[in-house]
Amino acid sequence: MLKHLAQIVLLPLLFLVTAPVHAKELVVDLSAPIVKITAGFAGTELLLFGAKRGPGDVIVVVRGPLEQQTVHLKERKFGIWVNTDNLTFDDIPSYYWVASNKPVNEMLPADALARHQIGLDDIEIAPDDEDANSAQAIAFSAALVREKKRKKLYSEDSSPLLFLNDMLFRTRISFPANVSVGEFAIETYLVRDNEIITSETTLLNVRKFGLEAEIYDFAHSHALLYGIFAVIIACFSGWLANAAFKRR
Amino acid sequence: MQIYLPIAEVSVNIFLILGMGGGVGFLSGLFGVGGGFLMTPLLIFIGIPPAVAVATEANQIVASSVSGVLAHWKRGNVDLKMGVLLLIGGVIGSTFGVWLFTFLKSLGQIDLVIKLSYVIFLGIIGFLMLIESINSMRASKSKVRKKAHTHNWFHGLPFKMRFRKSRLYISAILPIGIGIFVGILSAIMGVGGGFVMVPAMIYLLGMPTAVVVGTSLFQIIFVTANVTILQSVSNYSVDIVLALLLLVGGVIGAQFGARFGGRMQGEQLRGLLALIVIGVCLKLTYDLVVTPLDPFSFGVGGH
Numbered sequence: 001m002l003k004h005l006a007q008i009v010l011l012p013l014l015f016l017v018t019a020p021v022h023a024k025e026l027v028v029d030l031s032a033p034i035v036k037i038t039a040g041f042a043g044t045e046l047l048l049f050g051a052k053r054g055p056g057d058v059i060v061v062v063r064g065p066l067e068q069q070t071v072h073l074k075e076r077k078f079g080i081w082v083n084t085d086n087l088t089f090d091d092i093p094s095y096y097w098v099a100s101n102k103p104v105n106e107m108l109p110a111d112a113l114a115r116h117q118i119g120l121d122d123i124e125i126a127p128d129d130e131d132a133n134s135a136q137a138i139a140f141s142a143a144l145v146r147e148k149k150r151k152k153l154y155s156e157d158s159s160p161l162l163f164l165n166d167m168l169f170r171t172r173i174s175f176p177a178n179v180s181v182g183e184f185a186i187e188t189y190l191v192r193d194n195e196i197i198t199s200e201t202t203l204l205n206v207r208k209f210g211l212e213a214e215i216y217d218f219a220h221s222h223a224l225l226y227g228i229f230a231v232i233i234a235c236f237s238g239w240l241a242n243a244a245f246k247r248r
Numbered sequence: 249m250q251i252y253l254p255i256a257e258v259s260v261n262i263f264l265i266l267g268m269g270g271g272v273g274f275l276s277g278l279f280g281v282g283g284g285f286l287m288t289p290l291l292i293f294i295g296i297p298p299a300v301a302v303a304t305e306a307n308q309i310v311a312s313s314v315s316g317v318l319a320h321w322k323r324g325n326v327d328l329k330m331g332v333l334l335l336i337g338g339v340i341g342s343t344f345g346v347w348l349f350t351f352l353k354s355l356g357q358i359d360l361v362i363k364l365s366y367v368i369f370l371g372i373i374g375f376l377m378l379i380e381s382i383n384s385m386r387a388s389k390s391k392v393r394k395k396a397h398t399h400n401w402f403h404g405l406p407f408k409m410r411f412r413k414s415r416l417y418i419s420a421i422l423p424i425g426i427g428i429f430v431g432i433l434s435a436i437m438g439v440g441g442g443f444v445m446v447p448a449m450i451y452l453l454g455m456p457t458a459v460v461v462g463t464s465l466f467q468i469i470f471v472t473a474n475v476t477i478l479q480s481v482s483n484y485s486v487d488i489v490l491a492l493l494l495l496v497g498g499v500i501g502a503q504f505g506a507r508f509g510g511r512m513q514g515e516q517l518r519g520l521l522a523l524i525v526i527g528v529c530l531k532l533t534y535d536l537v538v539t540p541l542d543p544f545s546f547g548v549g550g551h
Contacts, residue, residue, distance in 0.1 A: 038252065039251055039252055039489075040251065041252040041259060071546060072545050072546070073544055074540055074544075080537055081536060081538075081539070081540055081543075139544075140544065147544065147545065177250070177252065177259030215255070215488060216254045216255065219255060219484050219488075223480050224481050226480050226486070227480030227481055230307045230476050230477075230486050231307070231476050234314065234476070235311070237311045237492075238310070238311040238312065238314025238499055240499075241311075241502070241503055242314075242315050242499075242503065245319075
């Protein structure tokens, strides 16, 4: 935490020194450039902090790696609930999170929000082989967002972003335990007079680490050996338990 | 205390998993069932992806069955000859079962087929066992002696063999046939199949209950070991960390179960198993019938 504090204090100084040269209006950093998924991982929070020059509002959008997702619809048939229909969505963000210092629709006009896909209403969730505007596709994509929210993988509306003074800001990004691994893109927008003045992209790596990563890699690269190993371990523990009980 | 599972890619409470392993392991040792028909739905219920739950459960059943068999072996309750014949059938059946599973998946309704087969098999077997055990409890009270076993059409089948441990002289086709049938079910339902095999051995073959438990565990070891390896190779869905947690609880539970079972009467044991089987069946039926919170859901294969 002390390190973060030092970064927060030092960042504006650095900014002041470098600002005249680069004329950068927005600087952003994270409390950690990487999220490590280890044995004790139960979700995590990252601190995003930054500084801006001049007046304006700030929006932060975090997008996880793209994934394919199938949504099923159940209907009652002969008294039981059966999957009757499904729709597959290609290339939807596995994680989506927004923070801003006030509601995004008060900062930007609707067309700008749609163009930059800011806010859950404006992310592109289109089925791979069907008309995205059909009533059916709309119902399925709404269901997809509902389920993602339930799993805490899509944020509810917009999270708070705090201004410490008219220059510094910070916000917390939370990742649930079931977060996908891969490269996350964090987009920070500086908004002034209904317009995006500038934006900064920060990359975040979510990776498995240590024993967890080794087990995962081994299971995929040496699948047969892994399976045999699993059986041997099981047989051994069965025998061990029996032997332990015999002595009593 | 939370732990992150590397293959399932979810975070779970260690003590919840240990407790589930212990509870199901106890039943496994008590009844000679693998416990998969209880554990697989439980794992899915706490949020483990179904494919991982099915494959990892097979791995855990290997451990609890080894532990159970050793306990029964000491008391001379494993009919090896019968077990090998069941195993031959099991390998044939599970190979065909995997093919059937793939075929049903291509038809698109594997989810429903699995759930319905759970409901149907658990329902029929639980109901039959309950009636039988009530009848035999009544019969033993009124001291009416039953015949050791009745003679049916299948006593006329060829390839007769003597099974000394089971005190039977029956055709080898019968245990192989049961093995095939159970192998198919275990591939489709992702269970060891003890809950089908145990009643089949008792009621069809007329084996003594004490020998049935050890012998069915013997067969289950090899069939589930085969499933574990096949699943690892084809789906990468065996989570060794989850399996280890389950089997730590499971093997200990199975030891207590086997000991406890030795002190109980056959009819009581069967009656209790019948009630558990019917309970799971009713729960699964309820889930099929009750209106879901959201008719939409993310696609997950398996159960």
